[in-house]
Amino acid sequence: MSSGQLIAEAWDTGGLYQVGSFPHWTIWSEWNGKYRDIVRQFIKGTNGFSGAFAECLCGSPNLYQEGGRKPWNSINFVCAHDGFTLADLVTYNNKHNSANGEDNNDGENHNHSWNCGQEGEFASISVKKLRKRQMRNFFLCLMVSQGVPMMYMGDEYGHTKGGNNNTYCHDNDINYFWWDKKDESSSDFFRFCHLMTNFRHECESLGLYDFPTAERLQWHGQAPGRPDWSETSRFVAFTLIDSVKGEIYVAFNAYHFPVTIALPERPGYRWEPLVDTSKPAPFDFLSSNLPERDTAIKQYSHFLDSNLYPMLSYSSVILTLTPAVIA
Numbered sequence: 001m002s003s004g005q006l007i008a009e010a011w012d013t014g015g016l017y018q019v020g021s022f023p024h025w026t027i028w029s030e031w032n033g034k035y036r037d038i039v040r041q042f043i044k045g046t047n048g049f050s051g052a053f054a055e056c057l058c059g060s061p062n063l064y065q066e067g068g069r070k071p072w073n074s075i076n077f078v079c080a081h082d083g084f085t086l087a088d089l090v091t092y093n094n095k096h097n098s099a100n101g102e103d104n105n106d107g108e109n110h111n112h113s114w115n116c117g118q119e120g121e122f123a124s125i126s127v128k129k130l131r132k133r134q135m136r137n138f139f140l141c142l143m144v145s146q147g148v149p150m151m152y153m154g155d156e157y158g159h160t161k162g163g164n165n166n167t168y169c170h171d172n173d174i175n176y177f178w179w180d181k182k183d184e185s186s187s188d189f190f191r192f193c194h195l196m197t198n199f200r201h202e203c204e205s206l207g208l209y210d211f212p213t214a215e216r217l218q219w220h221g222q223a224p225g226r227p228d229w230s231e232t233s234r235f236v237a238f239t240l241i242d243s244v245k246g247e248i249y250v251a252f253n254a255y256h257f258p259v260t261i262a263l264p265e266r267p268g269y270r271w272e273p274l275v276d277t278s279k280p281a282p283f284d285f286l287s288s289n290l291p292e293r294d295t296a297i298k299q300y301s302h303f304l305d306s307n308l309y310p311m312l313s314y315s316s317v318i319l320t321l322t323p324a325v326i327a
Contacts, residue, residue: 005029007075020063029073032060032147036077040089040112042234043137045254045314050233053252054219057238059146061211071211074147078138079155082108083165086138086155089113090131091121096163099170107166121160129280130314136192136277136284137252137316143196144250144318146208156193157182188281195285196275199318205242216241220251224264239264249319253311263307263319271304271319272297278315 007029010022019033035056042053055062059071079086084095093115097107116130117123123131135158142149153159154177161167161174182190200206205216219227220237228235237251249271253259263271273296275285286293303309311317 007031020060024067024069024073026068029069029075029148031080031150032056032063032074032076034063035060035074035145035147036079037112039078039138039141042236042254043134043141043252043314044112044114045234045256046112047234048231050236051229053236054227054229054238057141057145057236058217059208059211065211071146071208072148075150076142076145076147077150077152078142079152080150081152084111084113084163085152085159085161086135087131087158087160088163088165089138090134091115091119091123091160092163093119094163095165097166099162099164099174100166101169107164111165120163132189133277133314135189137314139193139196140275140277140316140318141252143200144206146206146212148207149200151193153177157190191281192284195287199274202244203242203248204244205240205248212240218264220249220261220264222259223262235259237261246321250317251311252316254314256313258310258312260303260308260310263309265307266321268324269321270324271307271309272322273300273304273309273317274320275318276311276315277317278312 006027008022009031010018011033019030022028022030024030038049038052038056042049056076060074064070064073079089084092089111090113092113095104095107095109095111097104100106114134116134117127142151157178159178159181164174167174205212218225218239220239221228222235227237234254235252237249239247239249241247247266249263251261273286277284282290283292283296286296290296300309309317309319
């Protein structure tokens, strides 16, 4: 028991909500429900959340630092057993709980979800592409945030409950893990989740014992060193010093339009794209064993030569440093 971790779901059905204020004695961790709500709203493009989103990326020091706790006391999640699955979060604006036998009156009404333009699974190709991009955005966010990431079983292959966000009463396929779907997705979202999880494990700076400080972390806007925390900002970027990777650059563009970002100058080095959620698989994650990796990177050479990178709407990227080649 001495090596076990105590995790509180710091709210109840009576309305008590103690996220960040749960009696912890520096021992208890918490399901960070505020992380879930803020990340959902920022990623779908809601104004007013850039600063709060940045706090989430740091392990929510605004909630846990003053009480003597650490980033690992924040259990970060986007989806859990209650509420929408990750696939349903980007497919439904409204809950569809009729199968529960309560005339759709049960379940949470405020889900901060976005169907990306059409309600339900039957949608246009462009809407489906945006949904997959948003799923990658959510998972990338989870993997680069300080704290402990928690994911809901089945989200790694895109499990759907048909928009039902309160499935406690079902002992059937709606709640079962679909092994065949996981296998079908091995070249798509499951691959992305696998590679992003490995990347987190490889980085010394993702999963810090203490909250990051300015010695390691620098915030950026669409220009280096100029973050935009205004009410209408939907862009957040940062660089993080890493003893294994050297330094990583992470950016989130939650605007509904593309942006071209200026990257921080690093003399003797050049930024190289590793992850771009706007790209279809397998180019969403340029793993070292990807045959077309060098060709994919060369397509952006005219941007990278000028220390720039283009980002599509509703996308996120990770870039790493590589020694510059002097011609």
